[in-house]
Amino acid sequence: xxxxxxxxxxSRFLKYATRTTPLLTTRELNVFSKFKSxxxxxxxxxxxxxxxxxxxxxxxACGQSTSTTxxxxxxxxxxSAQPQEKITLKLAHGWPKGFPVFGESVxxxxxxxxELSDGRIVxxxxxxxxxxxxxxxxxxxxxxxxxxxxxASYYYGGKDPDTLFFSSMxxxxxxxxxxxxxxxxGGLELANxxxxxxxxxxxxGGNTGMQMGGWFRKEIKTMDDLDGLKMRIxxxxxxxxxxVGAVPTNIPAGELYQSLERGxxxxxxxxxxxxxxxxxxxxxxxxxxxxxxxxxxxxxxYFNKDSMAKLPEWARSxxxxxxxxxxxxxxxxxxxxxxENWQTISEQYPNVQVKRLPDEVIxxxxxxxxxxxAKETARSEIAKRIIESRQAYLEKAxxxxxxxxxxxxxxxxxx
Amino acid sequence: xxxxxxxxxxSRFLKYATRTTPLLTTRELNVFSKFKSxxxxxxxxxxxxxxxxxxxxxxxACGQSTSTTxxxxxxxxxxSAQPQEKITLKLAHGWPKGFPVFGESVxxxxxxxxELSDGRIVxxxxxxxxxxxxxxxxxxxxxxxxxxxxxASYYYGGKDPDTLFFSSMxxxxxxxxxxxxxxxxGGLELANxxxxxxxxxxxxGGNTGMQMGGWFRKEIKTMDDLDGLKMRIxxxxxxxxxxVGAVPTNIPAGELYQSLERGxxxxxxxxxxxxxxxxxxxxxxxxxxxxxxxxxxxxxxYFNKDSMAKLPEWARSxxxxxxxxxxxxxxxxxxxxxxENWQTISEQYPNVQVKRLPDEVIxxxxxxxxxxxAKETARSEIAKRIIESRQAYLEKAxxxxxxxxxxxxxxxxxx
Numbered sequence: 001x002x003x004x005x006x007x008x009x010x011s012r013f014l015k016y017a018t019r020t021t022p023l024l025t026t027r028e029l030n031v032f033s034k035f036k037s038x039x040x041x042x043x044x045x046x047x048x049x050x051x052x053x054x055x056x057x058x059x060x061a062c063g064q065s066t067s068t069t070x071x072x073x074x075x076x077x078x079x080s081a082q083p084q085e086k087i088t089l090k091l092a093h094g095w096p097k098g099f100p101v102f103g104e105s106v107x108x109x110x111x112x113x114x115e116l117s118d119g120r121i122v123x124x125x126x127x128x129x130x131x132x133x134x135x136x137x138x139x140x141x142x143x144x145x146x147x148x149x150x151x152a153s154y155y156y157g158g159k160d161p162d163t164l165f166f167s168s169m170x171x172x173x174x175x176x177x178x179x180x181x182x183x184x185x186g187g188l189e190l191a192n193x194x195x196x197x198x199x200x201x202x203x204x205g206g207n208t209g210m211q212m213g214g215w216f217r218k219e220i221k222t223m224d225d226l227d228g229l230k231m232r233i234x235x236x237x238x239x240x241x242x243x244v245g246a247v248p249t250n251i252p253a254g255e256l257y258q259s260l261e262r263g264x265x266x267x268x269x270x271x272x273x274x275x276x277x278x279x280x281x282x283x284x285x286x287x288x289x290x291x292x293x294x295x296x297x298x299x300x301x302y303f304n305k306d307s308m309a310k311l312p313e314w315a316r317s318x319x320x321x322x323x324x325x326x327x328x329x330x331x332x333x334x335x336x337x338x339x340e341n342w343q344t345i346s347e348q349y350p351n352v353q354v355k356r357l358p359d360e361v362i363x364x365x366x367x368x369x370x371x372x373x374a375k376e377t378a379r380s381e382i383a384k385r386i387i388e389s390r391q392a393y394l395e396k397a398x399x400x401x402x403x404x405x406x407x408x409x410x411x412x413x414x415x
Numbered sequence: 416x417x418x419x420x421x422x423x424x425x426s427r428f429l430k431y432a433t434r435t436t437p438l439l440t441t442r443e444l445n446v447f448s449k450f451k452s453x454x455x456x457x458x459x460x461x462x463x464x465x466x467x468x469x470x471x472x473x474x475x476a477c478g479q480s481t482s483t484t485x486x487x488x489x490x491x492x493x494x495s496a497q498p499q500e501k502i503t504l505k506l507a508h509g510w511p512k513g514f515p516v517f518g519e520s521v522x523x524x525x526x527x528x529x530e531l532s533d534g535r536i537v538x539x540x541x542x543x544x545x546x547x548x549x550x551x552x553x554x555x556x557x558x559x560x561x562x563x564x565x566x567a568s569y570y571y572g573g574k575d576p577d578t579l580f581f582s583s584m585x586x587x588x589x590x591x592x593x594x595x596x597x598x599x600x601g602g603l604e605l606a607n608x609x610x611x612x613x614x615x616x617x618x619x620g621g622n623t624g625m626q627m628g629g630w631f632r633k634e635i636k637t638m639d640d641l642d643g644l645k646m647r648i649x650x651x652x653x654x655x656x657x658x659v660g661a662v663p664t665n666i667p668a669g670e671l672y673q674s675l676e677r678g679x680x681x682x683x684x685x686x687x688x689x690x691x692x693x694x695x696x697x698x699x700x701x702x703x704x705x706x707x708x709x710x711x712x713x714x715x716x717y718f719n720k721d722s723m724a725k726l727p728e729w730a731r732s733x734x735x736x737x738x739x740x741x742x743x744x745x746x747x748x749x750x751x752x753x754x755e756n757w758q759t760i761s762e763q764y765p766n767v768q769v770k771r772l773p774d775e776v777i778x779x780x781x782x783x784x785x786x787x788x789a790k791e792t793a794r795s796e797i798a799k800r801i802i803e804s805r806q807a808y809l810e811k812a813x814x815x816x817x818x819x820x821x822x823x824x825x826x827x828x829x830x
Binding site for chain 2: 119171184291295318324325357396399413
């Protein structure tokens with residue numbers, strides 16, 4: 001009460017003073033206001049004790065005001081736009097609790113936000129074990145049921161087909177190329193344009209790196225080998241495979257190994273060595289094919305616009321930049337997991353053979369993909385803009401990749 | 416004065432109270448202490464005016480204490496481990512003011528730290544224009560003359576030869592591979608082990624991406640073309656070139672174009688298209704060779720250990736994580752600059768030809784490099800550990816790159 005009375009009196013003085021003269025800047029008024037609200041929220045519960053102790057100790061109270069009522073908690077928020085200092089936000093991600101790489105990364109995010117904000121922002125993370133809806137992140141954040149989400153954009157083509165283009169596309173950009181497109185080629189602005197319609201802002205969420213073309217029980221030598229091939233390959237790439245005669249299916253993760261082992265399916269794609277190793281596919285389908293369908297899949301952080309609008313600028317900056325850093329950290333971690341686990345597979349399972357799809361197969365897949373993409377381009381004005389932006393950036397970025405890293409790798413490989 | 420008297424009195428009360436009973440947690444005491452110092456630093460200069468105005472307005476001052484002396488500024492820092500709330504740090508980087516990519520990135524760093532800390536951490540950036548010592552960053556931060564520095568580790572081989580291995584090495588890891596080594600393969604720990612001897616901690620500083628082998632006036636067809644070739648190529652790679660008969664030189668940046676144009680030198684390496692374009696080398700030396708000597712050069716942030724030890728944990732976290740994010744942002748920006756500028760060069764200067772060094776030249780350069788690295792390995796126990804760690808990680812990371820991104824790029828290129 002002692003301090004609060006001092007502060008309330010000072011606050012009234014400041015309000016009066018600033019109506020008559022610009023004595024303090026708006027920034028300074030905000031500092032004072034934040035100050036007061038943090039003080040209240042942190043110290044209030046103990047003030048009764050403090051006051052009693054103060055009296056017992058015979059200390060002079062500095063507050064001599066006759067007013068014994070303190071301002072209600074909400075009052076100071078009217079005198080400034082600042083919210084309460086301690087911010088608690090709810091986050092939902094689409095993976096099982098502690099899921100390797102993807103889920104671990106979200107736990108890292110919450111920890112990083114807490115560290116950067118000196119404990120002022122608390123993020124409560126709910127995994128799919130809790131909210132029971134692996135593909136519900138879009139709706140959760142759109143509705144404000146959760147303030148933040150992490151998932152993959154291309155899971156939500158059913159909600160809005162324009163969300164399809166912000167994870168990865170067959171025959172498209174690698175992780176480095178796509179990150180440059182997002183941050184310097186207009187990609188993130190386009191993603192935000194799409195998600196703004198759904199009351200969300202977005203930030204990159206971490207990249208898997210090159211996804212392998214998958215595990216096959218038999219070698220693919222000609223187009224005929226694709227005919228009727230039963231393969232677990234969902235989404236857009238599944239449509240591409242269907243166009244060339246394969247039979248794409250989707251099967252729950254828990255049943256994949258058995259399906260492949262028993263021949264219920266002939267092939268499947270999962271991610272890359274980093275996540276594939278623990279699934280055991282290499283034991284029953286020894287042909288590991290080159291990537292083509294997801295050359296660098298980016299996850300995404302979702303932020304409810306209303307939740308963000310209530311926050312002060314520094315808090316928004318912490319949330320966005322922490323997401324950006326977490327995304328990068330996950331990308332590097334994916335690379336490292338792929339490195340370590342490919343070493344394990346190649347050393348411990350000499351039966352595994354890395355294969356390249358025959359040129360005629362690649363050609364057919366690419367033609368089928370181009371046709372499907374052309375349909376998307378015709379669908380809407382924004383789909384056209386996104387696809388053209390991706391295509392233009394791919395061309396120039398690939399030109400650099402080709403004379404830069406690829407030429408280096410080619411040169412060394414020739415030795 | 417009004418508020419400060421209130422606060423000083425409250426502060427004395429708290430100190431007394433907490434000696435007798437744990438009335439407030441240490442954390443709460445710290446909050447109060449931070450508050451007071453922030454209030455002092457932000458509001459003090461205006462208090463005289465405020466007081467005068469307060470009297471004129473006839474407002475009752477809440478501070479009725481007879482004590483007119485306020486605590487000296489340092490006093491509250493003795494009552495808690497927290498430093499002053501407003502933290503000001505000095506940073507020196509080794510580039511001209513606003514230097515593209517490298518220097519811009521440091522300005523971004525200072526801005527990011529300010530944002531993330533809600534203005535509580537202020538970084539004053541000095542460029543080489545100010546401190547006049549482009550290669551003095553190591554000594555500046557070691558001595559504490561600056562709290563933070565940004566430069567490239569391999570500039571300091573003269574100060575400590577073990578610093579040579581943390582930027583890039585010929586025929587070694589690409590940017591992605593090396594980032595995984597730093598963050599997940601023990602690289603950053605080794606760098607910190609080396610720099611701890613010099614009272615510094617380090618964090619990655621941003622990567623140039625693949626550096627091109629350089630601009631040559633004449634094509635290199637056989638080993639004979641290297642004999643006596645005058646080339647601007649400093650450092651370790653210069654030694655490698657000398658081993659195969661070339662004459663490496665170093666020339667100030669401002670004189671490079673003229674030297675190349677007049678034939679004072681036959682070739683030079685700079686960085687990659689992103690930074691090379693503005694130098695104009697492509698106009699006078701049309702052969703642009705594959706990279707080999709710096710396949711992904713990482714800059715570095717330096718932190719003086721004593722400066723860091725004085726800071727609270729959240730501030731250290733902000734400084735380190737902001738560096739980590741800035742480094743990544745610079746890496747992506749480098750990729751984008753290389754992409755954009757290579758497009759410009761290839762479209763506007765059709766005379767430019769990208770070339771690959773002949774196999775016999777690469778073989779000779781690699782043998783010379785291996786020999787020089789072997790000497791380094793024999794030099795000290797830690798040099799051996801660093802080189803072996805790099806080599807082991809390169810092998811497994813390259814295996815992944817080869818079946819992942821490279822196989823994808825090869826497959827598409829064949830179409």
